[in-house]
Amino acid sequence: MTEPTITQPQAPVRSEGYWRTVWRNVRRNRRGMAGLIVIGLMLAVWIFSPLLATNQPIVCRYEGRWYFPAVVEVFQARRTGPQWINKARPFNLPQFDAKEQLDPDDFAIWPLIRWHEYEQSSDFLQPPSSRHWLGTDELGRDVAARMIHGTAVSVKVGFVSMGIAALIGIVLGGLAGYWGGFVDMVISRIIEIVICFPVFFLILAIMVWLEPNILNVMIVIGLTRWTGIARYTRGEFMRIKGQDYVVAAHCLGIGHGRIMFRHILPNALAPVLVSITFGIANAVLVEAGLSWLGFGVQSPDPSWGNILRTAYDSLNVAPHLVYPPCIAIFLAVLAYNLLGDALRDAIDPRLRGTT
């Protein structure tokens, strides 16, 4: 035997884990990476939106002093933020317009878009120009600024609603698949009942009763779109619970909870994750649809859906306004779908080409 003798105990070197391998495979997929980059950009735009589009400079020197009005505004806008930061005079005065009154010679770093999402001007329905990159809507608001601030809604709706849906779906699907029998029967019937409702109209009906705001949209989408995830999880749990390594875990006297979460769930998660990714794309679309119909985000708060609605209302006068929200929605949905495809291929190449 040429087995090398171990002279000193080594700390075990961990080999490449499963998720690392998946990540390596996703990285090799160009379209998936394009999707991931778009999603990353959306996240970045969401996080930095208060500094990307606002009517206050980020940093400026005014009458010999330094000010950070846009940054301070971020804290002020959040009720939970530090209350003691107040915007210094004269920036806190309503009649002070930094765009007009800041001396052009003063040092100032402006946001990319020098407009606030609610800020109205007297230029209605302008075509794109250097002053308003994507033009203005019927109230004279800068569409570019509204698009940037509307990103937050799409990002949050996707992740929060699918987070809720994933929680419900994985728990119910996991319980049904693991216990089978009566539990499975009850949960499967619940799933079938929820599936039977046409989701969009169910959401519409619920939104009539609830106050139409973004949080309710997210909750309602989450509460209605979990069935696919639940069915996926159920199937995976049923498949995996018969595997020898689960039997081995039972035989070792490991508890049910630990078996479900440590032995079955990690092996079941990959295909479920794919369906969650596709679900996010769908949630973005549903939110846009709801906002378009006026049941989602309410004006003046911007979302891609209600920007599209405003654009649609003045379609004859300013047809260019429909393009930005349409393209943004299209790109976001496409990005999530591409990422979902890439994930699916990375997880199991045999599934290529299926949904």
Place this chain on the structure above:
Amino acid sequence: MIAEQRHLIEVADLKTHFPIRKGLLRRVVGEVKAVDGVSFRIAAGKTLGLVGESGCGKTTVGRTLLRLIPATEGRVLYSGRDVFALRNEQMRLLRRRMQLVFQDPYGSLNPRLTVENIVGEALAVHEGLSVHRRRDKVMAILEKVGLASHHAGRYPHEFSGGQRQRIGIARALALGPQFIVCDEPVSALDVSIQSQIVNLLKDLQAEMGLTYLFIAHDLAVVEHISDDVAVMYLGRIVEYASRNALYANPQHPYTRALMSAIPRPEPRRRRERIVLAGEVPSPSNPPSGCAFHPRCPLAEPRCAEEVQSLVGSASAEHRVACWKVSEENRRYCLQPRDTI
């Protein structure tokens, strides 16, 4: 066999039937009698080989007696304690004493856990050891089964079948069991690796005083490792004897047919080869009487009507369930001859 030997495992009339459900209401329309009245005893530190064709219920016996599949009837005593009567908490404690080694070295290891976690998880659950103490213990077990400590951080897919089987054995050994059900532990391995694993099991038995139920369909492997051998056919034991007695003097026509199929490295010696006709019948619809009678060369009308129970035949310890054989032996017992 010595009479006063302590029996670690006693199985009495074990039955495992699976319901067959059909239709919208999932009504029970029949049952598969996977195990239909099996009894055996294993003395501490000994090995019972359980042999039979695939589908005869060997695996179900192993899993039922570990309470991984609910038994329909019968009793299993572990050191005199009724395994099926234990409450969950007591059963959890007993799990430390009874373990299982699987046939399929690929499906039996969780692909998402490292070897260290696979082997060490039971220690974490049952003994709540700190990470360091656990690691020491895992390393010691890995060494015992012939793996190196640098294997601990790897995932199962990085190992060969034989190495994976060693990991499976290490996992079974982690809690210091006394009894291990080896469910065809070498059937999925290359012949050259088979002997390594069988020898490893034998070494571990000698070292740790383990008791095995060794399930296999390969009679040669069973001969190598077992003290006693039970031959199963369609949910029942048809012959049960000490290894030497069984291999020297197989009684049941089924056992004889199996024996004649063992390849022997003596090409010149002519042997009678018994070829059985037909397939193993379905356990959901077994033949009447002795389940073997449709394929049996000795069958007579009585075999289709009644089942002979497992009775002492060539000797009191060499028990066979066959009308013809016991009839022959009644004559044969009048002129006793040295067996064994």
